[in-house]
Amino acid sequence: MVIDATNLALDARGQALDLAWSAACPAIAVAFDLPVEVCLAWNEARTGRQVAAGVVRRQHRFFQRSLPHLGRDGFDAVHLIQGVEELSAVEVWHRRRPRA
Numbered sequence: 001m002v003i004d005a006t007n008l009a010l011d012a013r014g015q016a017l018d019l020a021w022s023a024a025c026p027a028i029a030v031a032f033d034l035p036v037e038v039c040l041a042w043n044e045a046r047t048g049r050q051v052a053a054g055v056v057r058r059q060h061r062f063f064q065r066s067l068p069h070l071g072r073d074g075f076d077a078v079h080l081i082q083g084v085e086e087l088s089a090v091e092v093w094h095r096r097r098p099r100a
Contacts, residue, residue, distance in 0.1 A: 008062045026076040033082045036060040
């Protein structure tokens with residue numbers, strides 16, 4: 001199960017954890033710690049829905065304040081991707097879980 005969301009608020013992360021636990025799935029957090037300038041540039045380059053620069057900046061500040069608490073939320077693992085260079089080295093793969 002993958003939940004693709006910002007989930008900066010503790011209660012939102014708690015809901016995601018509850019969902020994973022109820023499905024007997026591991027709860028793994030992946031956080032992308034990128035410079036706000038990169039976030040702004042990527043938002044500007046989006047061809048679909050863009051958000052206001054002030055919203056991006058506010059979310060980035062909230063993320064920075066939330067990050068130290070992520071490891072205490074109850075996730076089975078937390079992966080922190082720091083910077084664009086580290087992000088470009090990430091390989092994502094998935095495997096379907098056999099149905100019971």
